[in-house]
Amino acid sequence: MVNLFEEIFTYEFMIRALIVGSLVALCAALLGVSLVLKKYSMIGDGLSHVAFGALSIALALNVAPLYIAIPVVIIAAFILLHISQNSKIKSDAAIGLISTVSIAIGVITISLSKGINTDINSYMFGNILAMNQSDIILSVILSLFVLVIFILFYNKMFAITFDEDFAKATGIKANRFKIVLSILTAITIVIGMRMMGTMLISSLIIFPSLTAMRVCKTFKSVVITSGIISVICLFFGVILSYVYSVPTGACIVVTNAIMLVLFSITKKTIKI
Amino acid sequence: MKILECENVCINYDDVRAVDNVSFTVEDGDFVCILGENGSGKSTLVKGILGLEKIQKGTIKYLNGIKPNELGYLPQTTIVQKNFPASIYEVVLSGCLNSKKIIPFYSKKDKQKALEMMKKFEIDNIKNKSYQELSGGQQQRVLLARALCASRKLLILDEPISGLDPVITKKMYQKIKDINKQGMTIIMVSHDINYAIKNASKIIHIKNKLLFEGTPKEYEKSEIGKLFLGGCHHG
Ligand SMILES: Nc1ncnc2c1ncn2[C@@H]1O[C@H](COP(=O)(O)OP(=O)(O)OP(=O)(O)O)[C@@H](O)[C@H]1O
Numbered sequence: 001m002v003n004l005f006e007e008i009f010t011y012e013f014m015i016r017a018l019i020v021g022s023l024v025a026l027c028a029a030l031l032g033v034s035l036v037l038k039k040y041s042m043i044g045d046g047l048s049h050v051a052f053g054a055l056s057i058a059l060a061l062n063v064a065p066l067y068i069a070i071p072v073v074i075i076a077a078f079i080l081l082h083i084s085q086n087s088k089i090k091s092d093a094a095i096g097l098i099s100t101v102s103i104a105i106g107v108i109t110i111s112l113s114k115g116i117n118t119d120i121n122s123y124m125f126g127n128i129l130a131m132n133q134s135d136i137i138l139s140v141i142l143s144l145f146v147l148v149i150f151i152l153f154y155n156k157m158f159a160i161t162f163d164e165d166f167a168k169a170t171g172i173k174a175n176r177f178k179i180v181l182s183i184l185t186a187i188t189i190v191i192g193m194r195m196m197g198t199m200l201i202s203s204l205i206i207f208p209s210l211t212a213m214r215v216c217k218t219f220k221s222v223v224i225t226s227g228i229i230s231v232i233c234l235f236f237g238v239i240l241s242y243v244y245s246v247p248t249g250a251c252i253v254v255t256n257a258i259m260l261v262l263f264s265i266t267k268k269t270i271k272i
Numbered sequence: 273m274k275i276l277e278c279e280n281v282c283i284n285y286d287d288v289r290a291v292d293n294v295s296f297t298v299e300d301g302d303f304v305c306i307l308g309e310n311g312s313g314k315s316t317l318v319k320g321i322l323g324l325e326k327i328q329k330g331t332i333k334y335l336n337g338i339k340p341n342e343l344g345y346l347p348q349t350t351i352v353q354k355n356f357p358a359s360i361y362e363v364v365l366s367g368c369l370n371s372k373k374i375i376p377f378y379s380k381k382d383k384q385k386a387l388e389m390m391k392k393f394e395i396d397n398i399k400n401k402s403y404q405e406l407s408g409g410q411q412q413r414v415l416l417a418r419a420l421c422a423s424r425k426l427l428i429l430d431e432p433i434s435g436l437d438p439v440i441t442k443k444m445y446q447k448i449k450d451i452n453k454q455g456m457t458i459i460m461v462s463h464d465i466n467y468a469i470k471n472a473s474k475i476i477h478i479k480n481k482l483l484f485e486g487t488p489k490e491y492e493k494s495e496i497g498k499l500f501l502g503g504c505h506h507g
Pocket residue numbers: 285288290308309310311312313314315316317348
């Protein structure tokens with residue numbers, strides 16, 4: 001075990017994966033609490049599919065994925081948010097449409113561009129080697145940005161998630177907050193998509209908060225616990241992925257799922 | 273000094289007109305009671321004033337520098353989803369949020385205010401308990417405390433005493449009177465007509481349309497007032 005850790009920390013790619021991974025896991029878990037409670041987690045799922053389309057186009061054009069994916073996914077976030085607020089359109093159906101169109105575009109782009117490495121598995125289910133030197137700095141800066149904004153918006157996040165009507169009635173700009181939430185979600189999904197895989201990144205948003213809510217009864221404790229759970233699950237997931245050479249995203253989903261089961265079992269005995 | 277002016281306000285739910293051509297004004301320091309039978313549009317009118325329901329026709333204006341972030345609100349019903357993780361303290365404290373300007377964190381003063389309100393409604397001893405695990409009356413007290421934290425100039429209460437036991441009702445009424453004396457304007461939807469007549473400075477009676485606007489004395493003498501009071505005494 002000790003040898004394994006020593007070995008892991010001699011590889012630069014592992015250190016990169018752990019640094020960026022933990023930051024993304026933390027961001028996703030914190031945002032996830034509000035997204036899950038507000039029933040917006042489908043938006044996260046839709047955005048991750050848009051990210052897949054954007055990623056494949058970026059790789060076909062041979063551009064750094066973050067530069068294309070960030071604006072595209074943020075625009076998609078605005079569209080999805082608008083749809084979900086407009087009760088006349090069925091929002092889950094609309095998210096389904098946008099998701100499938102994005103996947104279709106992505107798959108077509110990948111099949112057409114034979115010149116590049118077409119390892120579709122790693123786009124979809126994650127790859128530990130995904131973060132290169134140039135990605136890491138931008139990813140760290142962006143995730144720190146998400147964390148700072150989250151902290152600044154924390155109290156609003158609680159108030160609006162708990163009772164949007166009261167917040168609106170007492171002069172809090174709830175719509176502005178939703179825009180911020182969707183931009184932060186879009187950024188988090190894009191940073192995490194290479195490592196987690198575009199099909200699995202949304203699990204990072206949903207799992208930790210659900211797990212924390214098994215046991216915790218206050219908003220603050222749910223937020224803190226889900227952040228911690230998420231980072232722990234990421235750590236073990238990355239190590240599993242390294243040891244067995246399987247897609248990183250899939251491993252992290254599995255560790256999260258195990259954690260959810262463990263917490264569900266303890267639910268009856270502990271309450272924080 | 274007028275602080276609120278409603279002119280020919282109409283509010284619809286699809287084809288149903290819930291509030292029909294209602295006009296009235298609220299003065300600074302007023303204690304306005306809105307009366308009317310079930311389904312007469314009281315809650316809808318209040319939501320219109322708060323900007324939660326769209327006004328079909330007419331205007332609602334805040335005057336003399338009253339801003340939405342200076343008012344507190346107690347909804348008639350608050351639907352919080354099952355198992356929402358929130359402690360009593362977190363909910364009450366969130367009432368202080370609308371007074372925050374640049375710094376988005378609660379100050380010591382905010383926390384003291386929240387604590388004071390919780391003491392008032394005797395929920396300070398269970399402040400870390402989950403909101404979802406409270407009884408209906410206890411939840412009502414939490415939301416009242418939150419409303420009081422949020423209000424600095426205007427307090428809008430939609431049936432504040434529904435579900436409260438007699439002891440807390442009395443305290444609640446006392447509290448409302450006290451803060452009104454300290455200068456807070458209050459708009460209260462109520463079915464407690466006797467309390468309204470004794471304490472309000474203005475009574476508004478609606479049945480979708482405005483039926484009466486005036487002082488409690490005038491209300492007692494009016495046709496509609498006599499009818500409603502009669503119904504109350506015998507029923
Ligand atoms: N969300 C809604 N959708 C459709 N119709 C509604 C809605 N809310 C209220 N109504 C209708 O509008 C009318 C006024 O309702 P409102 O809740 O304002 O009455 P109220 O005076 O507050 O009654 P109560 O004393 O029972 O609280 C009623 O006829 C009601 O059926």
